[in-house]
Amino acid sequence: MNGPEIHIEFAPGLRVFVPHGRRAGATPVTTDGVSTLGHVVESLGVPLTEVGELVVNGGAVAVSHVPAADETVEVRAVERPQPVPGAPLRFLLDVHLGTLARRLRLLGVDAAYESLDIGDPALAARSAAERRVMLSRDRGLLRRRELWAGAFIYSTRPEEQLRDVLGRFAPRLAPWSRCTACNGMLRPATKEEVAGQLASGARRSYDVFAQCGECGRAYWRGAHHAQLEGIVGRALAEFDRA
Template sequence: MSARQLTVRFHGALNDFVAPERRGQAFTHVLQGSPSVKDLIESLGPPHPEVDVVLVDGEPVGFGQRAEADTRVDVYPALEPSTPAVAPEARVGPPRPEMPRFILDVGLGRLSGFLRMLGFDTLWSNDAADDQLARVSHDEARVLLTRDLGVLKRSEVVHGYFPRSSEPADQLVEVVRRYGLTSRMRPFSRCLACNGPLSTATPEEVQGRVPEGVAQRHRNFQQCPSCKRVFWPGTHHERMQNLVDTLRKLETANP
Protein backbone atom coordinates (compact mmCIF):
# COMPACT_ATOMS: atom_id res chain seq x y z
CA MET A 1 0.00 0.00 0.00
CA SER A 2 1.39 3.39 -0.98
CA ALA A 3 1.87 6.04 1.72
CA ARG A 4 -0.87 8.60 2.18
CA GLN A 5 0.79 11.97 1.57
CA LEU A 6 -0.10 15.62 1.38
CA THR A 7 1.83 18.82 0.67
CA VAL A 8 2.35 21.46 3.34
CA ARG A 9 3.85 24.93 3.30
CA PHE A 10 4.25 27.35 6.20
CA HIS A 11 4.47 31.05 5.45
CA GLY A 12 6.13 34.04 7.10
CA ALA A 13 7.01 33.93 10.78
CA LEU A 14 5.61 30.42 11.17
CA ASN A 15 8.82 29.17 9.59
CA ASP A 16 10.54 30.00 12.89
CA PHE A 17 9.00 26.77 14.22
CA VAL A 18 9.71 24.54 11.22
CA ALA A 19 12.72 22.31 10.60
CA PRO A 20 15.37 24.31 8.65
CA GLU A 21 15.14 22.17 5.53
CA ARG A 22 11.39 22.85 5.30
CA ARG A 23 11.38 26.60 5.79
CA GLY A 24 9.90 28.78 3.04
CA GLN A 25 9.00 25.90 0.76
CA ALA A 26 6.38 23.25 0.18
CA PHE A 27 7.22 19.78 1.44
CA THR A 28 5.64 16.35 1.42
CA HIS A 29 4.30 14.90 4.65
CA VAL A 30 3.14 11.34 5.24
CA LEU A 31 -0.20 11.22 7.03
CA GLN A 32 -0.58 9.10 10.13
CA GLY A 33 -4.24 8.37 10.75
CA SER A 34 -6.74 11.17 10.12
CA PRO A 35 -5.58 14.18 12.15
CA SER A 36 -7.36 17.50 12.31
CA VAL A 37 -5.67 20.39 10.52
CA LYS A 38 -4.80 21.85 13.93
CA ASP A 39 -3.10 18.65 15.08
CA LEU A 40 -1.28 18.34 11.77
CA ILE A 41 0.07 21.89 12.01
CA GLU A 42 1.22 21.54 15.60
CA SER A 43 2.85 18.16 14.94
CA LEU A 44 5.04 19.97 12.41
CA GLY A 45 6.02 22.80 14.78
CA PRO A 46 3.91 25.97 14.85
CA PRO A 47 1.56 26.56 17.81
CA HIS A 48 -2.07 27.19 16.87
CA PRO A 49 -2.33 30.67 18.53
CA GLU A 50 0.14 32.01 15.95
CA VAL A 51 -1.84 30.69 12.97
CA ASP A 52 -4.37 32.98 11.30
CA VAL A 53 -5.40 31.40 7.98
CA VAL A 54 -5.30 27.82 6.71
CA LEU A 55 -5.96 27.03 3.06
CA VAL A 56 -6.55 23.54 1.72
CA ASP A 57 -6.24 23.48 -2.05
CA GLY A 58 -6.71 27.25 -1.97
CA GLU A 59 -9.88 27.27 0.15
CA PRO A 60 -9.97 28.46 3.80
CA VAL A 61 -10.77 25.79 6.38
CA GLY A 62 -11.12 25.61 10.15
CA PHE A 63 -8.86 23.87 12.62
CA GLY A 64 -11.31 20.99 12.91
CA GLN A 65 -11.08 20.06 9.23
CA ARG A 66 -9.62 16.58 8.73
CA ALA A 67 -6.34 16.45 6.82
CA GLU A 68 -6.67 14.38 3.66
CA ALA A 69 -4.16 12.78 1.32
CA ASP A 70 -3.34 14.34 -2.04
CA THR A 71 -4.16 17.88 -0.90
CA ARG A 72 -2.05 21.00 -0.34
CA VAL A 73 -2.16 22.82 2.99
CA ASP A 74 -0.90 26.41 3.24
CA VAL A 75 -0.60 27.89 6.72
CA TYR A 76 -0.29 31.63 7.34
CA PRO A 77 0.46 33.77 10.40
CA ALA A 78 -1.36 36.90 11.48
CA LEU A 79 -0.39 40.45 10.56
CA GLU A 80 1.83 39.70 7.58
CA PRO A 81 1.42 40.97 4.00
CA SER A 82 1.61 37.43 2.62
CA THR A 83 -1.47 36.30 4.55
CA PRO A 84 -4.46 36.13 2.18
CA ALA A 85 -7.47 38.32 2.75
CA VAL A 86 -10.35 36.05 3.70
CA ALA A 87 -13.67 36.67 5.40
CA PRO A 88 -13.36 37.11 9.19
CA GLU A 89 -15.36 33.96 9.84
CA ALA A 90 -12.92 31.99 7.65
CA ARG A 91 -9.93 32.84 9.82
CA VAL A 92 -8.79 30.40 12.47
CA GLY A 93 -6.95 33.15 14.35
CA PRO A 94 -8.92 35.32 16.79
CA PRO A 95 -9.21 39.09 16.29
CA ARG A 96 -6.43 41.09 17.92
CA PRO A 97 -7.62 42.28 21.36
CA GLU A 98 -8.56 45.96 21.47
CA MET A 99 -6.80 46.42 24.82
CA PRO A 100 -4.72 43.32 25.46
CA ARG A 101 -4.22 41.92 28.94
CA PHE A 102 -1.39 39.49 29.45
CA ILE A 103 -0.28 36.48 31.45
CA LEU A 104 3.36 35.40 31.27
CA ASP A 105 5.15 32.20 32.16
CA VAL A 106 7.75 31.96 34.90
CA GLY A 107 10.69 32.63 32.56
CA LEU A 108 9.45 36.05 31.44
CA GLY A 109 9.61 38.01 34.68
CA ARG A 110 11.56 40.94 33.27
CA LEU A 111 9.21 41.22 30.30
CA SER A 112 6.27 41.33 32.72
CA GLY A 113 7.91 44.30 34.48
CA PHE A 114 8.33 46.11 31.17
CA LEU A 115 4.68 45.56 30.22
CA ARG A 116 3.48 46.79 33.60
CA MET A 117 5.74 49.81 33.24
CA LEU A 118 3.91 50.61 29.98
CA GLY A 119 0.59 50.38 31.82
CA PHE A 120 -0.66 46.96 30.67
CA ASP A 121 -2.51 44.58 32.95
CA THR A 122 0.05 41.77 33.24
CA LEU A 123 -0.08 38.70 35.45
CA TRP A 124 3.15 36.90 36.39
CA SER A 125 4.40 34.76 39.23
CA ASN A 126 7.52 32.70 39.65
CA ASP A 127 5.63 29.49 40.43
CA ALA A 128 2.66 29.42 38.04
CA ALA A 129 2.00 25.92 36.71
CA ASP A 130 1.42 25.30 33.02
CA ASP A 131 -2.20 24.28 33.46
CA GLN A 132 -2.87 27.42 35.51
CA LEU A 133 -1.35 29.65 32.83
CA ALA A 134 -3.49 28.08 30.12
CA ARG A 135 -6.67 28.15 32.22
CA VAL A 136 -6.33 31.79 33.28
CA SER A 137 -5.43 32.81 29.74
CA HIS A 138 -8.66 31.23 28.51
CA ASP A 139 -10.98 32.24 31.34
CA GLU A 140 -9.84 35.86 31.49
CA ALA A 141 -9.19 36.29 27.73
CA ARG A 142 -5.53 37.11 28.39
CA VAL A 143 -2.71 36.85 25.86
CA LEU A 144 -0.37 34.09 26.99
CA LEU A 145 3.29 34.97 26.41
CA THR A 146 5.61 31.99 26.79
CA ARG A 147 8.73 30.42 25.35
CA ASP A 148 7.36 26.97 26.18
CA LEU A 149 5.70 25.61 23.05
CA GLY A 150 4.00 22.88 25.04
CA VAL A 151 2.06 25.47 27.03
CA LEU A 152 1.19 27.49 23.94
CA LYS A 153 -0.17 24.39 22.19
CA ARG A 154 -2.66 23.60 24.95
CA SER A 155 -6.12 23.51 23.44
CA GLU A 156 -7.65 26.07 25.83
CA VAL A 157 -5.19 28.80 24.79
CA VAL A 158 -6.80 31.22 22.32
CA HIS A 159 -4.52 34.27 22.36
CA GLY A 160 -0.82 33.54 22.61
CA TYR A 161 2.63 34.39 21.32
CA PHE A 162 6.11 32.89 21.50
CA PRO A 163 8.71 35.69 21.86
CA ARG A 164 11.56 34.82 19.52
CA SER A 165 14.29 36.69 21.38
CA SER A 166 15.70 35.63 24.74
CA GLU A 167 16.45 39.28 25.62
CA PRO A 168 13.64 41.01 27.58
CA ALA A 169 14.02 44.39 25.85
CA ASP A 170 13.84 42.75 22.42
CA GLN A 171 10.90 40.63 23.56
CA LEU A 172 9.11 43.83 24.51
CA VAL A 173 9.61 45.27 21.03
CA GLU A 174 8.18 42.07 19.53
CA VAL A 175 5.08 42.19 21.73
CA VAL A 176 4.52 45.92 21.17
CA ARG A 177 4.65 45.40 17.42
CA ARG A 178 2.50 42.27 17.33
CA TYR A 179 -0.32 43.69 19.45
CA GLY A 180 -0.13 47.31 18.30
CA LEU A 181 0.55 48.58 21.80
CA THR A 182 2.24 51.89 21.04
CA SER A 183 -0.88 54.06 21.07
CA ARG A 184 -2.30 52.16 24.05
CA MET A 185 0.64 52.69 26.38
CA ARG A 186 -0.04 54.47 29.68
CA PRO A 187 3.47 54.54 31.16
CA PHE A 188 3.98 54.51 34.92
CA SER A 189 0.33 53.84 35.71
CA ARG A 190 0.75 50.33 37.17
CA CYS A 191 2.71 48.87 40.03
CA LEU A 192 5.80 47.05 38.78
CA ALA A 193 5.64 44.66 41.72
CA CYS A 194 1.99 43.59 41.94
CA ASN A 195 0.31 44.93 38.76
CA GLY A 196 -2.15 47.14 40.68
CA PRO A 197 -3.12 50.58 39.31
CA LEU A 198 -1.17 53.44 40.87
CA SER A 199 -2.57 56.60 42.39
CA THR A 200 -0.87 59.95 42.95
CA ALA A 201 0.40 60.74 46.42
CA THR A 202 1.60 63.85 48.22
CA PRO A 203 4.92 64.03 50.10
CA GLU A 204 2.92 64.04 53.32
CA GLU A 205 1.14 60.80 52.40
CA VAL A 206 4.41 58.94 51.79
CA GLN A 207 6.29 60.41 54.72
CA GLY A 208 8.28 57.71 56.47
CA ARG A 209 7.89 55.32 53.52
CA VAL A 210 10.66 56.74 51.34
CA PRO A 211 14.31 57.55 52.12
CA GLU A 212 14.82 60.96 53.69
CA GLY A 213 16.87 62.25 50.77
CA VAL A 214 14.16 61.26 48.32
CA ALA A 215 11.53 63.08 50.36
CA GLN A 216 13.65 66.23 50.25
CA ARG A 217 14.38 66.10 46.50
CA HIS A 218 10.98 65.07 45.11
CA ARG A 219 7.45 66.38 45.30
CA ASN A 220 5.73 63.98 42.88
CA PHE A 221 4.97 60.46 44.07
CA GLN A 222 2.79 57.51 43.14
CA GLN A 223 1.66 54.76 45.44
CA CYS A 224 0.10 51.34 45.02
CA PRO A 225 -3.06 50.94 47.11
CA SER A 226 -2.63 47.17 46.97
CA CYS A 227 0.96 46.55 48.09
CA LYS A 228 1.69 50.05 49.48
CA ARG A 229 4.87 50.53 47.45
CA VAL A 230 5.83 54.11 46.59
CA PHE A 231 7.34 55.27 43.30
CA TRP A 232 9.05 58.52 42.31
CA PRO A 233 10.84 59.82 39.17
CA GLY A 234 14.42 58.84 39.95
CA THR A 235 17.26 57.59 37.75
CA HIS A 236 15.48 54.30 37.03
CA HIS A 237 12.44 56.28 35.91
CA GLU A 238 14.60 58.19 33.43
CA ARG A 239 15.92 54.96 31.90
CA MET A 240 12.40 53.62 31.55
CA GLN A 241 11.24 56.88 29.97
CA ASN A 242 13.98 56.50 27.36
CA LEU A 243 12.65 53.02 26.58
CA VAL A 244 9.10 54.39 26.26
CA ASP A 245 10.33 57.06 23.84
CA THR A 246 12.08 54.41 21.75
CA LEU A 247 8.92 52.30 21.59
CA ARG A 248 6.83 55.27 20.52
CA LYS A 249 9.04 55.63 17.47
CA LEU A 250 7.85 52.20 16.34
CA GLU A 251 4.45 53.69 15.56
CA THR A 252 5.87 55.91 12.85
CA ALA A 253 8.42 53.33 11.65
CA ASN A 254 5.73 50.60 11.39
CA PRO A 255 2.38 52.22 10.57
Protein backbone atom coordinates in the same frame (compact mmCIF):
# COMPACT_ATOMS: atom_id res chain seq x y z
CA MET B 1 1.66 8.29 10.23
CA ASN B 2 0.82 6.07 7.25
CA GLY B 3 -1.88 7.60 5.09
CA PRO B 4 -2.45 10.34 2.51
CA GLU B 5 0.54 12.45 1.54
CA ILE B 6 0.09 16.22 1.45
CA HIS B 7 2.43 19.08 0.60
CA ILE B 8 2.76 21.74 3.28
CA GLU B 9 4.59 25.07 3.26
CA PHE B 10 5.06 27.35 6.27
CA ALA B 11 5.28 31.13 6.24
CA PRO B 12 8.90 32.31 6.72
CA GLY B 13 8.23 33.51 10.27
CA LEU B 14 7.00 30.06 11.28
CA ARG B 15 9.95 28.07 9.98
CA VAL B 16 11.82 28.60 13.24
CA PHE B 17 9.53 25.94 14.73
CA VAL B 18 9.90 23.39 11.96
CA PRO B 19 12.51 20.60 12.08
CA HIS B 20 15.46 20.97 9.73
CA GLY B 21 14.54 19.83 6.24
CA ARG B 22 11.05 21.34 6.18
CA ARG B 23 12.05 25.00 6.42
CA ALA B 24 11.92 26.10 2.80
CA GLY B 25 9.33 25.38 0.12
CA ALA B 26 6.50 22.89 0.09
CA THR B 27 7.49 19.57 1.66
CA PRO B 28 5.67 16.24 1.45
CA VAL B 29 4.15 15.10 4.74
CA THR B 30 2.46 11.75 5.29
CA THR B 31 -0.70 11.97 7.44
CA ASP B 32 -2.82 9.27 9.05
CA GLY B 33 -5.99 10.15 7.16
CA VAL B 34 -8.04 11.02 10.25
CA SER B 35 -6.13 13.77 12.09
CA THR B 36 -7.15 17.37 11.55
CA LEU B 37 -4.92 19.83 9.78
CA GLY B 38 -4.47 21.67 13.07
CA HIS B 39 -3.13 18.50 14.66
CA VAL B 40 -0.78 17.92 11.72
CA VAL B 41 0.59 21.45 11.96
CA GLU B 42 1.19 21.13 15.69
CA SER B 43 2.81 17.71 15.24
CA LEU B 44 5.38 19.44 13.02
CA GLY B 45 6.26 21.83 15.87
CA VAL B 46 4.19 24.94 15.14
CA PRO B 47 1.86 26.14 17.94
CA LEU B 48 -1.59 27.05 16.62
CA THR B 49 -1.32 30.36 18.51
CA GLU B 50 1.14 31.40 15.77
CA VAL B 51 -0.97 30.24 12.82
CA GLY B 52 -3.16 32.58 10.82
CA GLU B 53 -4.96 31.34 7.74
CA LEU B 54 -4.69 27.74 6.59
CA VAL B 55 -5.03 27.62 2.82
CA VAL B 56 -5.64 24.32 1.03
CA ASN B 57 -5.42 24.26 -2.77
CA GLY B 58 -5.98 28.01 -2.79
CA GLY B 59 -8.97 28.16 -0.40
CA ALA B 60 -9.07 28.92 3.33
CA VAL B 61 -10.03 26.04 5.64
CA ALA B 62 -10.54 25.60 9.38
CA VAL B 63 -8.08 23.85 11.67
CA SER B 64 -10.65 21.02 11.84
CA HIS B 65 -10.15 20.23 8.14
CA VAL B 66 -8.95 16.65 7.57
CA PRO B 67 -6.34 16.65 4.78
CA ALA B 68 -6.85 14.46 1.71
CA ALA B 69 -4.20 13.01 -0.55
CA ASP B 70 -2.17 15.41 -2.68
CA GLU B 71 -3.55 18.57 -1.07
CA THR B 72 -1.24 21.58 -1.03
CA VAL B 73 -1.34 23.41 2.30
CA GLU B 74 -0.10 26.93 2.98
CA VAL B 75 0.32 27.78 6.66
CA ARG B 76 0.28 31.55 7.13
CA ALA B 77 1.36 33.52 10.18
CA VAL B 78 -1.11 35.49 12.30
CA GLU B 79 -2.01 38.93 11.01
CA ARG B 80 -0.54 41.98 12.69
CA PRO B 81 -1.94 43.73 14.55
CA GLN B 82 -3.73 40.62 15.76
CA PRO B 83 -7.32 41.19 16.93
CA VAL B 84 -8.30 39.65 20.27
CA PRO B 85 -12.11 39.74 20.31
CA GLY B 86 -14.48 39.44 23.21
CA ALA B 87 -12.53 40.90 26.14
CA PRO B 88 -10.32 43.83 27.13
CA LEU B 89 -6.76 43.13 25.99
CA ARG B 90 -4.90 41.69 28.96
CA PHE B 91 -1.82 39.51 29.23
CA LEU B 92 -0.47 36.75 31.46
CA LEU B 93 3.28 36.08 31.42
CA ASP B 94 5.07 33.01 32.70
CA VAL B 95 7.95 32.91 35.18
CA HIS B 96 10.62 33.48 32.53
CA LEU B 97 9.29 36.83 31.29
CA GLY B 98 9.57 39.07 34.33
CA THR B 99 11.44 41.89 32.58
CA LEU B 100 8.88 41.97 29.76
CA ALA B 101 6.06 42.08 32.31
CA ARG B 102 7.60 45.08 34.07
CA ARG B 103 8.11 46.94 30.78
CA LEU B 104 4.53 46.31 29.67
CA ARG B 105 3.30 47.62 33.03
CA LEU B 106 5.58 50.65 32.69
CA LEU B 107 3.63 51.43 29.51
CA GLY B 108 0.28 50.97 31.28
CA VAL B 109 -0.51 47.59 29.74
CA ASP B 110 -2.39 45.10 31.94
CA ALA B 111 0.23 42.36 32.37
CA ALA B 112 -0.21 39.74 35.08
CA TYR B 113 2.92 37.77 35.89
CA GLU B 114 3.61 34.56 37.75
CA SER B 115 6.92 34.94 39.61
CA LEU B 116 6.80 31.24 40.62
CA ASP B 117 6.71 28.21 38.37
CA ILE B 118 3.13 27.13 39.10
CA GLY B 119 3.00 24.70 36.20
CA ASP B 120 1.40 24.72 32.77
CA PRO B 121 -2.07 23.52 33.84
CA ALA B 122 -2.43 26.33 36.40
CA LEU B 123 -1.20 28.96 33.94
CA ALA B 124 -3.59 27.77 31.24
CA ALA B 125 -6.46 27.73 33.73
CA ARG B 126 -5.71 31.32 34.80
CA SER B 127 -5.54 32.42 31.17
CA ALA B 128 -9.01 30.96 30.62
CA ALA B 129 -10.53 32.21 33.89
CA GLU B 130 -9.29 35.79 33.45
CA ARG B 131 -9.42 35.84 29.64
CA ARG B 132 -5.79 36.84 29.32
CA VAL B 133 -3.47 36.26 26.39
CA MET B 134 -0.75 33.86 27.59
CA LEU B 135 2.73 35.03 26.62
CA SER B 136 5.43 32.37 26.78
CA ARG B 137 8.42 30.77 25.08
CA ASP B 138 7.11 27.34 26.13
CA ARG B 139 5.54 25.70 23.09
CA GLY B 140 4.06 22.94 25.23
CA LEU B 141 2.17 25.49 27.32
CA LEU B 142 0.85 27.24 24.21
CA ARG B 143 -0.53 23.94 22.91
CA ARG B 144 -2.82 23.45 25.91
CA ARG B 145 -6.42 23.46 24.78
CA GLU B 146 -7.77 25.27 27.85
CA LEU B 147 -5.82 28.47 27.04
CA TRP B 148 -8.06 31.41 26.23
CA ALA B 149 -5.47 32.83 23.84
CA GLY B 150 -1.71 32.75 23.57
CA ALA B 151 1.38 34.01 21.78
CA PHE B 152 4.93 32.74 21.49
CA ILE B 153 7.68 35.18 22.47
CA TYR B 154 10.33 34.72 19.79
CA SER B 155 13.28 36.60 21.24
CA THR B 156 15.23 36.23 24.48
CA ARG B 157 16.05 39.97 24.53
CA PRO B 158 13.59 42.16 26.50
CA GLU B 159 13.82 45.04 24.00
CA GLU B 160 12.86 42.78 21.10
CA GLN B 161 10.22 40.99 23.17
CA LEU B 162 8.52 44.30 23.95
CA ARG B 163 8.54 45.43 20.33
CA ASP B 164 7.12 42.08 19.25
CA VAL B 165 4.19 42.23 21.69
CA LEU B 166 3.41 45.89 20.95
CA GLY B 167 3.56 45.31 17.21
CA ARG B 168 1.51 42.12 17.31
CA PHE B 169 -1.32 43.21 19.61
CA ALA B 170 -1.27 47.04 19.48
CA PRO B 171 -2.36 47.54 23.11
CA ARG B 172 -3.39 51.01 24.26
CA LEU B 173 -0.42 52.67 25.95
CA ALA B 174 -0.79 54.71 29.14
CA PRO B 175 2.74 55.13 30.55
CA TRP B 176 3.34 55.64 34.27
CA SER B 177 -0.19 54.47 35.18
CA ARG B 178 0.57 50.98 36.57
CA CYS B 179 2.69 49.54 39.33
CA THR B 180 5.61 47.68 37.79
CA ALA B 181 5.75 45.43 40.86
CA CYS B 182 2.16 44.17 41.09
CA ASN B 183 0.25 45.54 38.05
CA GLY B 184 -2.05 47.69 40.21
CA MET B 185 -3.10 51.19 39.20
CA LEU B 186 -1.15 54.22 40.42
CA ARG B 187 -2.61 57.36 41.98
CA PRO B 188 -1.00 60.69 42.93
CA ALA B 189 0.32 60.73 46.49
CA THR B 190 1.69 63.33 48.86
CA LYS B 191 5.13 63.13 50.41
CA GLU B 192 3.51 62.56 53.77
CA GLU B 193 1.56 59.53 52.48
CA VAL B 194 4.72 57.78 51.29
CA ALA B 195 7.19 59.15 53.83
CA GLY B 196 7.77 55.72 55.36
CA GLN B 197 9.22 54.44 52.06
CA LEU B 198 11.59 57.36 51.46
CA ALA B 199 15.23 57.59 52.38
CA SER B 200 16.38 60.99 53.66
CA GLY B 201 17.84 61.91 50.26
CA ALA B 202 14.59 61.22 48.45
CA ARG B 203 12.63 63.25 51.02
CA ARG B 204 14.89 66.22 50.39
CA SER B 205 15.12 65.93 46.60
CA TYR B 206 11.64 64.99 45.37
CA ASP B 207 8.16 66.42 45.79
CA VAL B 208 6.05 64.52 43.21
CA PHE B 209 5.00 60.98 44.07
CA ALA B 210 2.60 58.26 43.06
CA GLN B 211 1.44 55.23 44.99
CA CYS B 212 0.00 51.88 43.97
CA GLY B 213 -3.59 51.41 45.05
CA GLU B 214 -3.02 47.66 45.43
CA CYS B 215 0.34 47.07 47.12
CA GLY B 216 1.04 50.63 48.36
CA ARG B 217 4.44 50.93 46.71
CA ALA B 218 5.64 54.51 46.23
CA TYR B 219 7.09 55.91 42.99
CA TRP B 220 9.08 59.05 42.20
CA ARG B 221 11.55 60.24 39.55
CA GLY B 222 14.62 58.56 40.98
CA ALA B 223 18.05 57.69 39.66
CA HIS B 224 16.78 55.25 37.01
CA HIS B 225 14.07 57.52 35.64
CA ALA B 226 16.06 58.55 32.56
CA GLN B 227 16.47 54.90 31.53
CA LEU B 228 12.75 54.29 31.98
CA GLU B 229 11.91 57.44 30.02
CA GLY B 230 13.98 56.05 27.17
CA ILE B 231 11.94 52.83 27.11
CA VAL B 232 8.69 54.77 27.20
CA GLY B 233 9.78 57.29 24.59
CA ARG B 234 10.84 54.64 22.09
CA ALA B 235 7.60 52.70 22.54
CA LEU B 236 5.43 55.79 22.10
CA ALA B 237 7.35 56.94 19.03
CA GLU B 238 6.85 53.60 17.27
CA PHE B 239 3.58 52.21 18.61
CA ASP B 240 1.37 54.92 20.08
CA ARG B 241 -1.78 54.96 17.94
CA ALA B 242 -3.82 57.34 20.08
